[in-house]
Amino acid sequence: MILAIHRTITIKELRQKTRDRILNWNLFEVANKSSVDPQTSQNQQQSTRVYLILLAVIFLTFSVYASSTYKTKTMLTKIPSLEIIQYLQKMYGSTIVTCPCTKLSITHSSYIQLEPIFHQICSSDFISTEWLNVLFASNRNRNALSLDLYSFNVTAFIHFQTMRTMCDLVTKVVINSRDLFLASPVVSRQMLDFDEFSIQTQLALNHFQSTVPNNFIQTLEMFRGLAQGNGLVSAYSTNWNLFIPNMTENAVVYIRPQLYENCSCAISSACIQPSQPFLPGFVVGCMPLESFLRSTIECLYKRSCVDQMVSGADANYTPRVLNMSSRFAESESITVIVQQMFIEQWSSNVSYDSFFEQCKPTSCSYALVERHDILDIATTLLGIYGGITVGLRLIAPLLVQFWHNIFRKIRQTSSTLVPY
Template identity: 30%
Template sequence: MIFCTYTSLVSVTHTTVVDAPILEVYSSLYQKYGTKLTCPCTNIAIAQRDFITLIPTFHQVCYSDFVKKSWLSYLNAASDKYLSSDFRSQGGLLFQILASFCRLSQDTIKNSLNKFYSTRFISNDVLDEDLLKNQSRSHIETYKSTTAREFVNSFNNIRDAISGNQLLSGFLTNFDFKPSKYSSEPQAYLVSYVSTVYNMPGRCNCDDTPSCIFPASINDNNTGHVILVVPGLYTGCLLVEAMRQSNLQCLYNQTCLNEIKKHIRSSVSFNSTALSSFVPSRYNASTDINQLLTELMVESWIENISHASYYNRCQPAHCVYTIVGKNNAIYIITALLSLLGGLCKVLYFLTLIVVKIIRRRRGKIVSIKFLVGMSEIYSILTL
């Protein structure tokens, strides 16, 4: 009874091995045993392209006519041959920069995705679906932030290099050459290198910072008076920097586009249609282009993490799970019978030995009593 009670109460660890489990078997075992289940991977390094898919959806402006050749040709055909800060002169360049932003972001993502897909995902044991998705999403977020940061830093580095070396822009929007005085030896005018100063908003000198901006406008050819200020669009020391600080406010407004078209005399025809405000977006019309660049001009990402593909590439040879529990009735009965059988054998041999010892001792006592009795008889007879 003591043995049965002890055997039924003691805790024991049971280990079970399942060879070459398929995904359905693994899922069933994991639901039942959770973290007690371990399945070592045959392939511990798996390329992320084997189970992760990322598809970016870009901002609608990158799919619109405003970054296509027809719109750029329409604006370029309206520009005159003189350098001017008028939108009719710089509009084509500004939207060409915007088109370049879309193209560069798409190329950057395409190239960086190849590197991301070729990166190895390391796991010694099979990860359950939730843990795999959490770790994969962490890798994805790291990839997005790193790629976007490097993308924006490339523009900042180019801007700082141009500013530090005081290089002239193609439209002389940051520096200009102006004659200062006449020199007799040699007979020529001396030319000075003068930085451009913009007065709106505030006074900003291109010699101090390349980020000075000025609202883009359409001016009267004779008087120079401003006829139309293009909402959200800027020019400045560097057109790339001005475009980064601009927004798409006018492109969402059909009235604004019609006003621009009314003042532009272009030899190329173009029917402009405003961007749709009904398209779901995490940005609004007043979001500046630089904010879009920090997100790689991406509106959303379609992410697909396939646990089945990961499991097939991992190829676990076996799964092991351990549970701590009590001995079952069959084990207790078997152990008890084994104990009783052993005791019977032991007692059988012990009993033989004990009986022999007792018999030997009893034989000696009888012999001694017999000898004592015979000696007493002999003594009586000899009297």
Template identity: 45%
Template sequence: MQELFELYNDLDTTYASSNAYTLQGTIFTHFQTLLVLCNLAKDFVSDAQQQYLASSVVATGISDVDLFETETNSSLVNFRTTLPNLFLNSLQLIRGLIQGNGLVSAYSTNWYPFTYNIVKFGTIYFKPQYYGSDGCNCATSATCTQPSTPFIQGYLVGCTPLESLLQSTIECLYEQSCVDLLGIYLNMSLPNSTIPLYKNETRFSATDTIDSIVQQMFVETCSSNVSYNQY
């Protein structure tokens, strides 16, 4: 991440509005946002798990083994079903606040500043960015995206790092040739040991959007241990 930040930091800020369309100008925020989402989901699951395990069962008598397993499994199904919805509701609230309040990205991906005349105490105005062949306007939609320049399979740029990431995939990271191409485009010396991700080590498809993975909270497996004896 440090190398990606330095790459962005070395860009000429004079062309900030143009950098928003490039791989070099967005890849740091792209993977930074992915890291934040992963950590948020991990913490959310961990906190919810602790709360669930700390909950108590109130009953008028001791349940038999069949009733115990039925009710416990039903409770677990409800937990697994509602947890992603709670997480997504929180994420959707953040997305709505960003667009609804017209928050300006520090990376000029949705709005960029300009002045008509460079004078002392001059007024600074903001123009929205446009993406895609249809000229999608970030002033009216937060979900505008288009492929980056240069083109990388599955990698999109858009109004905010979060929105463009959610519509992107990480399929490039599953192909050695694409990983090598990233190193060339970014002018970075990747270690010889840099290898792509293994498709058989995840239940997610290489072409799944980040949004679809976030909806499942990045969870690869989910298991439980129901013990009547401990009850």
């Protein structure tokens, strides 16, 4: 019983001493305590409480704010292979992983193989030297009378010679443009992920494939306009016919335009009409180029039609007919085929591995975003503790003094009021 009472008294005394120590805690006391009056000591104790409250509020506020925000940690990794880059991009995202290239300028040819596949007409027997020689020999002894200009047999050599010239011209333009494209550089500051690489490469290929026909067609249309505007006379007299009314010493040579189905070549170089005898798809007209562009090659797919051509030319050479493996319809005009540069398709091989070998990054960096942990918060608080304590030691006494001044004014105002 006595021990229990003694223990209770001891605990009460300990609590009382702890309470008194907290209430009397003074962080602003001076070395010579005897020279400090009670009011100043009380102000110092109040300043201590204000200091501790402000310090706790600041630390608590900063801790809550820091724990709710994120930090960015940049990681740097050596890159020995493409597989590691792809793993990092898959793990953290391609927009986060950055792998600078050691070679900024990379040519298309280092990772792209590109070959055009032309329409079979440009490698067929119909533009071969043998076939053209047969048509030239058949036409050599014919008289270039106006009546014959409507005959396919007379204009056949012109037609297929134009086709061969057009195929050769288009092939050179396409190959030269292809070589320029492959030799052009691509500036890449960093290694692209596979999806972005595929998209950018395909866009470059599509732009190239659409640009080549556009440039060629613009040049061709300009030439056709110049031919009509300047009234050029065809060497085969298909648009203008030369004649001499009276064969005398001072005879004058006249020219008159040819007519095709009541269309005068003096007005338009696009006048055409079906050939005689009729062959599907073949037309004759003012200019060999115009009649060629407005024709089709549907006859060249049929053995019976080709045999009719061979018979009309008295030829001892029979060209092989075209097969049906084409993206162009049989009845498609040659104009459409020329606008597509006789290209059936582009054969391309794009190598992502070759692009990596050219880029050759030696390292990759990626940023990880995560919340601040307890250690980060504690380290930061310790770092700013010194500055905060200095500031609070200056502010706390001023706040206490400011409060006392306000309270003193309130009391003075209250004491001056006179009751009624």
